[in-house]
Amino acid sequence: MDCSSSLDISLNLNINAFDRSFPAKLPEEEVKVSTSAGVERKWLVKEKSASELREELNRVYSENKKIKETLETVCEKYYALHHHLEKLQSRKSPGIDHIEQPTKKRKQDPADFLGFPNGKTENSSSNQDHHHQQYEQKNQLLSCKRPITDSFNKAKVSTVYVPADSSDTSLTVKDGYQWRKYGQKVTRDNPSPRAYFRCSFAPSCPVKKKVQRSAEDPSILVATYEGTHNHLGPNASEGDATSQGGSSTVTLDMVHGGQRLALEKNERGTMQEVLVQQMASSLTNDSNFTAALAAAITGRLMEQSRT
DNA sequence: CGCATTTGACCAGCGC
DNA sequence: GCGCTGGTCAAATGCG
Ligand SMILES: [Zn+2]
Numbered sequence: 001m002d003c004s005s006s007l008d009i010s011l012n013l014n015i016n017a018f019d020r021s022f023p024a025k026l027p028e029e030e031v032k033v034s035t036s037a038g039v040e041r042k043w044l045v046k047e048k049s050a051s052e053l054r055e056e057l058n059r060v061y062s063e064n065k066k067i068k069e070t071l072e073t074v075c076e077k078y079y080a081l082h083h084h085l086e087k088l089q090s091r092k093s094p095g096i097d098h099i100e101q102p103t104k105k106r107k108q109d110p111a112d113f114l115g116f117p118n119g120k121t122e123n124s125s126s127n128q129d130h131h132h133q134q135y136e137q138k139n140q141l142l143s144c145k146r147p148i149t150d151s152f153n154k155a156k157v158s159t160v161y162v163p164a165d166s167s168d169t170s171l172t173v174k175d176g177y178q179w180r181k182y183g184q185k186v187t188r189d190n191p192s193p194r195a196y197f198r199c200s201f202a203p204s205c206p207v208k209k210k211v212q213r214s215a216e217d218p219s220i221l222v223a224t225y226e227g228t229h230n231h232l233g234p235n236a237s238e239g240d241a242t243s244q245g246g247s248s249t250v251t252l253d254m255v256h257g258g259q260r261l262a263l264e265k266n267e268r269g270t271m272q273e274v275l276v277q278q279m280a281s282s283l284t285n286d287s288n289f290t291a292a293l294a295a296a297i298t299g300r301l302m303e304q305s306r307t
Numbered sequence: 308c309g310c311a312t313t314t315g316a317c318c319a320g321c322g323c
Numbered sequence: 324g325c326g327c328t329g330g331t332c333a334a335a336t337g338c339g
Contacts, residue, residue: 181312183331196330200311210330 156228161214162221171195171211173223176233179209190215205230 162173171184171193179197186193192213199207207227214220 180310182333184312184314185329185331188328194329 156226158225160223160225162223163219164221165219171213171221173209173211173221175223177207177229187212192218199229201229201231 160173160175164173172179178200180200180202181195181197183196184193185196190212192215194210194212197209197211199205207225207229209226210224212222212224214222
């Protein structure tokens with residue numbers, strides 16, 4: 001990715017992406033964009049007026065800001081639409097759909113739910129492959145039981161969607177850790193069984209995981225992790241304890257676009273987060289957008305370096 | 308022989 | 324209380 005060397009090209013791409021993503025809705029922006037295109041010509045002529053460059057960078061920055069705002073608006077509209085669709089669907093067919101909503105009747109162990117077993121709550125785009133991990137964050141409906149018991153036993157639950165070969169009958173998710181299977185059950189609304197694993201470091205390590213093939217898409221495994229490892233990951237030799245498992249965890253790759261994998265959100269906040277993640281991943285797939293983003297970043301850097 | 312996996316039994320929570 | 328369901332246990336089995 002040659003960011004700095006292709007600033008002009010990136011601006012072009014920025015224009016393109018902008019036009020494509022938000023067509024005919026923001027006339028003002030288009031005007032601005034055309035001005036930025038004009039300045040691009042200036043750069044090509046190598047007219048290095050620092051003040052003009054700065055001014056232009058500011059302009060580009062404001063454009064980015066507007067794009068961001070527009071994206072948020074689109075996000076909200078998407079959410080509203082999706083919500084509406086869900087309502088309609090649940091009204092028409094109360095039994096079907098909802099993509100494999102857990103329909104948990106059981107009361108989950110009242111601990112707090114959060115995060116990913118690796119502790120990488122960050123967007124996985126840094127890892128280049130966006131496996132679709134979805135952090136299931138449930139409202140802990142703290143029932144008033146649980147007196148003063150061990151508060152440190154916080155079981156963190158997270159769900160990871162792993163694209164896997166549908167012909168692969170072994171319900172194993174290679175996340176780098178070693179697991180010992182201790183059970184398998186057939187569940188109600190899923191033809192494929194669910195496998196129960198414990199970390200092989202048990203009982204010193206309390207982590208458990210459940211793996212089940214998705215009822216909808218048999219090529220996707222749904223792994224539910226519970227708890228966090230209290231030991232170093234498989235490649236502990238690296239010494240970096242912050243990223244347990246590091247790169248080897250969840251080497252699932254993007255076999256699937258996985259658009260709908262994270263659709264079953266009930267709360268607005270998490271829904272929007274998921275949406276943003278989806279959009280971000282789809283945008284990062286777009287080489288034009290990444291180039292434009294690189295241009296924006298370099299522009300921002302230049303702006304800061306001059307001040 | 309030691310270990311992991313398999314698999315039916317058992318248990319607990321929940322709805323009726 | 325009863326039946327259903329998900330989760331766990333542990334004896335049996337398989338494997339290196
Ligand atoms: Zn562990």
